Each structure stands twice: as C-alpha cells, then as structure tokens.
Amino acid sequence: MSIQKVLITGVAGYIGSVLLRKLFEQNINVVGIDAFFFGDASLVEEKDNPLFMMYHADIRDIAAMKEIIEKEKPDAIIHLAGVVGDGACKMVPNDADFININASMELLDISDEAGVKRFIFASTCSTYGKMVNDETLTEDSTLRPLSLYAVSKVTFENYMQAKPYDHVTPCILRFATVYGKSPRMRFDLTINDFVRELHLGKELQVFGADLWRPYCHVDDLALSILLALKTDKEAIYKQVFNIGSNDNNFKKSEIVDKIQKVYPNSKVEYVNKDEDPRSYRVNFDKAKKVLGFEPTKTIEDGIEEIKELLDSGVIEDTYENVYRNS
C-alpha cells in the first residue's frame, strides 16, 4: 500500500521528532498532534515544511481528534502520545490512565470509523516486567507488567487485539529501551543519562547492575515504524513485534563498561538497594523475519553521538525539566 499522509500523535517527543524527519525524507506528508508538555522546540526547524501540518491539541479532546482526522484523512496513524515512563506515570496516575488507556481507545475507535488504514501503537518491552527462569522473551511470552506505565500499555494492547475492525489494520510495536540523539533530548533514559553523568565528571550511581534490558537506537525505532507502514497489511494485522536486536540485550553493568571505554577515568558506584524489579532479555526474530527490521546503530554509536552532542554545547543545561519525563 502506498502511504502518502501519516498522522503522528506525540510528534514533538523524543521518538516523534525523529520519525517526522524520516517521513519527510521519504516525501510523506505528516499531520502532527501534540499537547507540547515539553514544549515545541523540537519542531521549530520543520514548522514551514510544506509536507507538515501541525495541530497543538490534546488527544483527550476527542472532538478535536475527530475533526482533525476527518479533515486531514491520513492513511495511517502512529500513536506515540502518552505519559511515558514509570516515574512520569507515578507522578500523574490519573492522567496516565486517561491518556494511555481511555483516550487511546477512543482515538483508535474514531480512526477505524473514519477509514484510516493503519494504526501503529508504540508499546514497550517493559510490559514483560521480569523474566522467569532466565527465559528470553518472545511476543508470545507472558506479560508481567510491574508498573502503572506498563499496565496501561498492556491494557491498550489487549483492547487493540480484542476489537473488531471495519477499516484499520492495527499493529503493536514493543520498543526496547531507547537511546541516542533526538531534537527532543531525553536525559532520563539509561544510556543517555549514564553518558551525561560520566561526561560531566560526576560519580555515577548504578542501581541493579545485573538487571537485563534490551536497547535500541531512536533512529532504528523510527525505521521500524517506516517498515510497519510498508509491510503488507495481512502480515501485521493485530500482530505484536518486539523492536530491538538480539545482540543488544545487556546488563546495566555491561552498558557502564562500554561507556567507561570512552571515559576510562570515570567513577561508578554500584548500589545494591531499592533495585528496579524489571529485568528482561528479549528475542527480536519476528520483526526481522516479517518486517525485515535490522538495527543500523550500535550502543557504541549512541555513546559517541551523545558525547558529541554534549561536547557541542548546544544544550546549555541538560538537567532542565524539558529534557526528562520525571
């Protein structure tokens, strides 16, 4: 199917602002929706792009969503907007539930009614929570969400899969923990945060050194979305894909080792209390087989990129609230 116009919710965010530019490179029109909870600086350079139509709107305003979808008639919706991360959801639990679940359900319903052809949802591998018996998790493994954030993602995933559809092909992408440079930087993500701390010569405190996580560069997550837009609809209908790479499952201590190769004299303290209970190693074969997805960037690329960003000095104070979600 040829996709000419894509609507992105949460377009100003860390992933959205990267995806937007990748779609422009392919000459695809983008309708952006964002409530600008972290400002709109990530979009300033693109605001006059003729391929871009931006709406400052909240997805909870379902009448506004309906009006935009009916007016713009996008071929596909990429649903990224949400309260993102365990910490952010803990801070505003009611908003998190309402945005990540209720408003998302209504958005999906009106998309189908309006004849939108694809609805791609950004879920997360943290829905797996904690692996049992050292298993490597596939899309069919039991979900054990351990936070409000992960529960909200599982709830909406279940709704997507249970619903009958008239027009939409729904597809769920469970993203690995992301890293790398974006027009909306986030320094609350493990790799970005660790590089920043060691770059600034601080002593890094690491909790849960032995906990496993899969990682994926933000450019590659955007690439996976492009592939989900292009793959035959029969192959993705109501399907779940883990997005990441089998080679990028690491313990936190292994991530630290990689960063310390770049900052050899840096100081790290491993702390054993209050560990985040999440720990999961994930298998990514399905996305490779069905979507043809293979990451193009390594953790080392990401570390180098964040180092260069910090060296460039373009971000004056990386501790400002706009660079973190909680």
Ligand SMILES: NC(=O)c1ccc[n+]([C@@H]2O[C@H](COP(=O)([O-])OP(=O)(O)OC[C@H]3O[C@@H](n4cnc5c(N)ncnc54)[C@H](O)[C@@H]3O)[C@@H](O)[C@H]2O)c1
């Ligand atoms: N970053 C990761 O590691 C990661 C991993 C897995 C999944 N995801 C998922 O990918 C998506 C994007 O993540 P991100 O890192 O870009 O997050 P982000 O916080 O940088 O971006 C989210 C954007 O959504 C907007 N938004 C939030 N609520 C809104 C609402 N009610 N109406 C309109 N706009 C709203 C915010 O203003 C923000 O610009 C999220 O759904 C997230 O759960 C992210």
